[in-house]
Amino acid sequence: xxxxxxxLFLSVREGDSSVINCTYTDSSSTYLYWxxxxxxxxxxxxxxxxxxxxxxxxQRLTVLLNKKxxxxxxxxxxxxxGDSAIYFCAETxxxxxxxxxxxxxxxxxxx
Amino acid sequence: NAGVTQxxxxxxxxxxxxxxxxxxxxxxxxYMYWYRQDPGMGLRLIHYSVGEGTTAKGEVPDGYNVxxxxxxxxxxxxxxxxxxQTSVYFCASTPRGKSYEQYxxxxxxxxxx
Numbered sequence: 001x002x003x004x005x006x007x008l009f010l011s012v013r014e015g016d017s018s019v020i021n022c023t024y025t026d027s028s029s030t031y032l033y034w035x036x037x038x039x040x041x042x043x044x045x046x047x048x049x050x051x052x053x054x055x056x057x058x059q060r061l062t063v064l065l066n067k068k069x070x071x072x073x074x075x076x077x078x079x080x081x082g083d084s085a086i087y088f089c090a091e092t093x094x095x096x097x098x099x100x101x102x103x104x105x106x107x108x109x110x111x
Numbered sequence: 112n113a114g115v116t117q118x119x120x121x122x123x124x125x126x127x128x129x130x131x132x133x134x135x136x137x138x139x140x141x142y143m144y145w146y147r148q149d150p151g152m153g154l155r156l157i158h159y160s161v162g163e164g165t166t167a168k169g170e171v172p173d174g175y176n177v178x179x180x181x182x183x184x185x186x187x188x189x190x191x192x193x194x195x196q197t198s199v200y201f202c203a204s205t206p207r208g209k210s211y212e213q214y215x216x217x218x219x220x221x222x223x224x
Binding site: 004008030031033040041042043044045048088090092097098099100101102103104 | 115142144151152153154155156159161167169170201203210211212213214215216217218
Protein backbone atom coordinates (compact mmCIF):
# COMPACT_ATOMS: atom_id res chain seq x y z
CA UNK A 1 0.00 0.00 0.00
CA UNK A 2 0.91 3.64 0.02
CA UNK A 3 3.62 4.72 2.42
CA UNK A 4 5.21 7.99 3.46
CA UNK A 5 8.53 7.99 5.29
CA UNK A 6 10.48 10.72 7.01
CA UNK A 7 13.30 10.92 9.53
CA LEU A 8 12.20 11.23 13.14
CA PHE A 9 14.43 14.01 14.49
CA LEU A 10 16.25 17.11 13.30
CA SER A 11 18.19 19.58 15.43
CA VAL A 12 19.37 22.98 14.17
CA ARG A 13 20.66 26.23 15.63
CA GLU A 14 18.52 29.33 15.62
CA GLY A 15 19.11 31.32 12.43
CA ASP A 16 20.24 28.31 10.41
CA SER A 17 18.17 26.69 7.67
CA SER A 18 16.29 23.47 8.38
CA VAL A 19 15.66 20.84 5.72
CA ILE A 20 13.13 18.12 6.43
CA ASN A 21 12.95 15.26 3.95
CA CYS A 22 10.22 12.84 3.01
CA THR A 23 9.82 9.97 0.55
CA TYR A 24 6.56 8.48 -0.66
CA THR A 25 5.61 5.45 -2.68
CA ASP A 26 2.34 6.35 -4.40
CA SER A 27 3.11 7.40 -7.96
CA SER A 28 -0.43 8.71 -8.41
CA SER A 29 -0.04 11.32 -5.68
CA THR A 30 -1.79 14.53 -6.62
CA TYR A 31 -1.15 16.74 -3.65
CA LEU A 32 1.72 16.66 -1.21
CA TYR A 33 1.58 18.55 2.04
CA TRP A 34 3.54 19.72 5.00
CA UNK A 35 1.74 20.05 8.30
CA UNK A 36 3.02 21.47 11.58
CA UNK A 37 1.93 20.21 14.98
CA UNK A 38 2.80 22.06 18.16
CA UNK A 39 2.53 20.32 21.55
CA UNK A 40 -1.05 19.56 22.53
CA UNK A 41 -2.47 20.99 19.33
CA UNK A 42 -3.97 19.72 16.12
CA UNK A 43 -2.26 19.76 12.74
CA UNK A 44 -1.86 23.04 10.93
CA UNK A 45 -1.42 23.02 7.17
CA UNK A 46 1.82 24.85 6.37
CA UNK A 47 1.92 24.46 2.64
CA UNK A 48 1.07 22.09 -0.17
CA UNK A 49 2.34 21.44 -3.66
CA UNK A 50 0.62 19.97 -6.68
CA UNK A 51 2.34 17.01 -8.28
CA UNK A 52 2.90 18.93 -11.52
CA UNK A 53 5.11 21.46 -9.73
CA UNK A 54 8.79 21.21 -8.82
CA UNK A 55 9.03 23.96 -6.28
CA UNK A 56 6.88 26.25 -4.21
CA UNK A 57 8.06 29.14 -2.07
CA UNK A 58 6.07 30.83 0.65
CA GLN A 59 7.98 33.37 2.74
CA ARG A 60 10.53 31.35 4.77
CA LEU A 61 9.27 28.02 3.46
CA THR A 62 10.50 26.32 0.29
CA VAL A 63 9.07 23.00 -0.87
CA LEU A 64 10.96 20.94 -3.43
CA LEU A 65 9.40 17.97 -5.22
CA ASN A 66 11.35 15.35 -7.14
CA LYS A 67 8.70 13.17 -8.75
CA LYS A 68 11.19 10.80 -10.32
CA UNK A 69 12.65 9.90 -6.92
CA UNK A 70 9.33 10.45 -5.07
CA UNK A 71 11.11 12.82 -2.72
CA UNK A 72 9.67 15.89 -1.03
CA UNK A 73 11.55 18.36 1.13
CA UNK A 74 10.68 21.36 3.27
CA UNK A 75 13.29 24.04 3.82
CA UNK A 76 12.74 26.58 6.58
CA UNK A 77 15.00 29.59 6.23
CA UNK A 78 16.25 31.50 9.30
CA UNK A 79 14.81 28.91 11.68
CA UNK A 80 13.41 30.35 14.90
CA UNK A 81 12.69 28.74 18.28
CA GLY A 82 9.00 29.10 17.46
CA ASP A 83 9.53 26.66 14.60
CA SER A 84 10.16 23.85 17.09
CA ALA A 85 7.38 21.36 16.43
CA ILE A 86 6.61 18.08 14.66
CA TYR A 87 6.39 18.35 10.89
CA PHE A 88 4.30 15.84 8.97
CA CYS A 89 4.65 15.03 5.32
CA ALA A 90 1.44 13.77 3.68
CA GLU A 91 0.03 12.92 0.28
CA THR A 92 -3.32 12.41 -1.39
CA UNK A 93 -3.66 10.41 -4.56
CA UNK A 94 -5.69 11.35 -7.61
CA UNK A 95 -9.40 11.22 -6.90
CA UNK A 96 -8.73 9.92 -3.45
CA UNK A 97 -10.33 10.90 -0.20
CA UNK A 98 -7.56 9.53 1.91
CA UNK A 99 -4.50 11.44 3.01
CA UNK A 100 -1.51 9.30 3.98
CA UNK A 101 0.73 10.80 6.66
CA UNK A 102 4.34 10.15 7.56
CA UNK A 103 5.29 9.55 11.19
CA UNK A 104 6.48 13.12 11.63
CA UNK A 105 9.88 14.79 12.07
CA UNK A 106 10.48 16.47 15.40
CA UNK A 107 12.42 19.68 14.84
CA UNK A 108 14.47 21.02 17.75
CA UNK A 109 15.75 24.58 17.44
CA UNK A 110 18.61 25.48 19.77
CA UNK A 111 19.01 29.10 20.80
CA ASN B 112 -16.25 30.99 12.61
CA ALA B 113 -14.98 28.31 15.02
CA GLY B 114 -13.62 25.95 12.35
CA VAL B 115 -13.48 22.34 13.56
CA THR B 116 -14.31 21.65 17.19
CA GLN B 117 -14.14 18.39 19.12
CA UNK B 118 -15.70 17.32 22.39
CA UNK B 119 -14.55 16.17 24.83
CA UNK B 120 -10.89 17.23 24.98
CA UNK B 121 -9.91 14.47 27.41
CA UNK B 122 -11.54 11.25 28.57
CA UNK B 123 -10.58 8.22 30.62
CA UNK B 124 -12.56 5.02 30.08
CA UNK B 125 -12.46 1.59 31.63
CA UNK B 126 -12.15 -1.42 29.35
CA UNK B 127 -15.57 -2.34 27.99
CA UNK B 128 -17.16 1.08 28.43
CA UNK B 129 -18.62 2.95 25.49
CA UNK B 130 -18.43 6.57 24.45
CA UNK B 131 -19.06 8.94 21.57
CA UNK B 132 -16.70 11.64 20.34
CA UNK B 133 -18.32 14.60 18.64
CA UNK B 134 -16.83 16.61 15.81
CA UNK B 135 -18.49 19.76 14.51
CA UNK B 136 -17.51 22.10 11.68
CA UNK B 137 -19.10 25.39 10.67
CA UNK B 138 -17.45 25.76 7.26
CA UNK B 139 -20.10 23.85 5.30
CA UNK B 140 -17.53 21.25 4.27
CA UNK B 141 -18.78 18.10 2.55
CA TYR B 142 -16.00 15.74 3.63
CA MET B 143 -15.18 14.83 7.21
CA TYR B 144 -12.64 12.43 8.67
CA TRP B 145 -11.65 10.75 11.90
CA TYR B 146 -7.97 9.94 12.51
CA ARG B 147 -6.03 8.50 15.39
CA GLN B 148 -2.50 9.50 16.27
CA ASP B 149 -0.21 7.19 18.18
CA PRO B 150 3.37 7.89 19.36
CA GLY B 151 5.93 7.61 16.59
CA MET B 152 3.28 7.17 13.93
CA GLY B 153 1.54 9.42 11.53
CA LEU B 154 -2.19 9.91 11.56
CA ARG B 155 -4.18 6.89 10.51
CA LEU B 156 -7.63 7.21 9.01
CA ILE B 157 -10.40 5.46 10.94
CA HIS B 158 -13.53 6.41 9.00
CA TYR B 159 -14.55 9.18 6.69
CA SER B 160 -17.69 10.69 5.19
CA VAL B 161 -18.22 12.34 1.82
CA GLY B 162 -21.61 13.75 2.70
CA GLU B 163 -24.55 13.73 5.03
CA GLY B 164 -25.82 10.21 5.60
CA THR B 165 -22.76 8.51 4.09
CA THR B 166 -19.74 6.94 5.79
CA ALA B 167 -16.87 4.74 4.70
CA LYS B 168 -14.08 2.73 6.32
CA GLY B 169 -10.56 4.02 6.44
CA GLU B 170 -7.32 2.27 7.28
CA VAL B 171 -8.10 1.20 10.88
CA PRO B 172 -11.91 0.98 11.29
CA ASP B 173 -12.20 -2.03 13.61
CA GLY B 174 -13.75 -1.26 17.00
CA TYR B 175 -15.23 2.06 15.85
CA ASN B 176 -18.51 3.18 14.34
CA VAL B 177 -19.45 6.56 12.89
CA UNK B 178 -22.52 8.51 11.91
CA UNK B 179 -23.10 11.65 9.85
CA UNK B 180 -26.74 12.55 10.41
CA UNK B 181 -26.11 16.25 9.89
CA UNK B 182 -23.64 17.80 7.48
CA UNK B 183 -21.88 19.73 10.19
CA UNK B 184 -21.43 16.83 12.64
CA UNK B 185 -19.43 13.62 12.49
CA UNK B 186 -19.66 11.26 15.45
CA UNK B 187 -17.15 8.55 16.35
CA UNK B 188 -18.36 5.78 18.64
CA UNK B 189 -16.50 3.18 20.64
CA UNK B 190 -18.92 0.42 21.62
CA UNK B 191 -16.59 -1.51 23.92
CA UNK B 192 -13.36 0.35 24.59
CA UNK B 193 -10.06 -1.54 24.68
CA UNK B 194 -6.61 -0.38 25.91
CA UNK B 195 -5.41 -0.53 22.29
CA GLN B 196 -7.76 2.39 21.58
CA THR B 197 -5.78 4.67 23.88
CA SER B 198 -4.79 7.42 21.47
CA VAL B 199 -5.30 11.01 20.42
CA TYR B 200 -8.22 11.34 18.03
CA PHE B 201 -8.39 14.09 15.44
CA CYS B 202 -11.31 15.13 13.33
CA ALA B 203 -10.82 16.97 10.06
CA SER B 204 -12.93 18.41 7.27
CA THR B 205 -12.39 19.51 3.68
CA PRO B 206 -14.58 21.15 1.06
CA ARG B 207 -15.55 18.99 -1.92
CA GLY B 208 -12.79 18.72 -4.49
CA LYS B 209 -10.25 20.57 -2.36
CA SER B 210 -8.46 17.94 -0.31
CA TYR B 211 -5.58 20.38 0.07
CA GLU B 212 -7.77 22.49 2.36
CA GLN B 213 -7.94 20.05 5.24
CA TYR B 214 -8.77 21.64 8.59
CA UNK B 215 -8.11 19.78 11.81
CA UNK B 216 -9.75 19.94 15.19
CA UNK B 217 -7.68 20.28 18.38
CA UNK B 218 -7.90 16.58 19.23
CA UNK B 219 -9.37 14.35 21.94
CA UNK B 220 -6.97 12.49 24.21
CA UNK B 221 -8.54 9.16 25.19
CA UNK B 222 -7.09 6.77 27.75
CA UNK B 223 -8.56 3.30 28.20
CA UNK B 224 -7.50 1.52 31.39
